[in-house]
Amino acid sequence: MSEQHREGPPDSENLAGTCPNCNLPSTFEYRGNLKVSAGDPQTWLLNPRAVNIEMVRAVVYQCRACYEGCVAIERRMLDTNPVEYRGIHWWPPPGSAKLDPSIPEGLSAAFREGMRCLGAAAPHAAAVMYRRTIEGIVRDKGSAKAVAQLENSDLPGALKIMAKEHDLDPTLAEWAEEVRGLGNVGGHFDPLEEVNVDQAVDLSHLVRQILRYKYEEPARRQRLRDSRGN
8 A cells, every 4th residue: 555645545555635625634543344246156165265356345444534434345456466456436536625705616526527527437427527627717717818818619729828928827728638538438429439437536646736736725825815814
């Protein structure tokens, strides 16, 4: 188990992540597990220690920041040595906690819905919601010119305008273009183009960084100035 922070909730492969209860980056304590199913129940009953059958288990992790617990449903990976378990569902679902109040509720709801889709292993739906979040950011923070470009069904063009007008860091604009592209893939059926879970996780990181850059960091700076009476 490692403790390298990521945006998602914890599982057996990583005990550092974002708590679905307090929404803070944290590390987690392992509090036990229970096997709940097997791909081959008959073999499992005869030999619970068999190494060649798929197992699903429920694991409880406790957040070291808020001390609340969360449950991860983990699947045993059959192609790894040593044996590994990886999270496939969580309760509370990722994104269920409120984001910083500086983020408009519509954007917060879209991002949190994307996180819930990700927590349910639905990467196509997650990608669509992340694209929706980016579109909302353009409408809220972009100039009239950028919004007009968005109205012409040109999200990439709108993002380029925001970068040119210094409303969005150029690097973040490039990241947002990736969200736009995979959001399109997620929203249209094409057996040759798929969004996998790893790509959806990367998209969640990108969108979260943009929300921090455009909303949370400016709000935190303002709250600090206000607390100092400036």
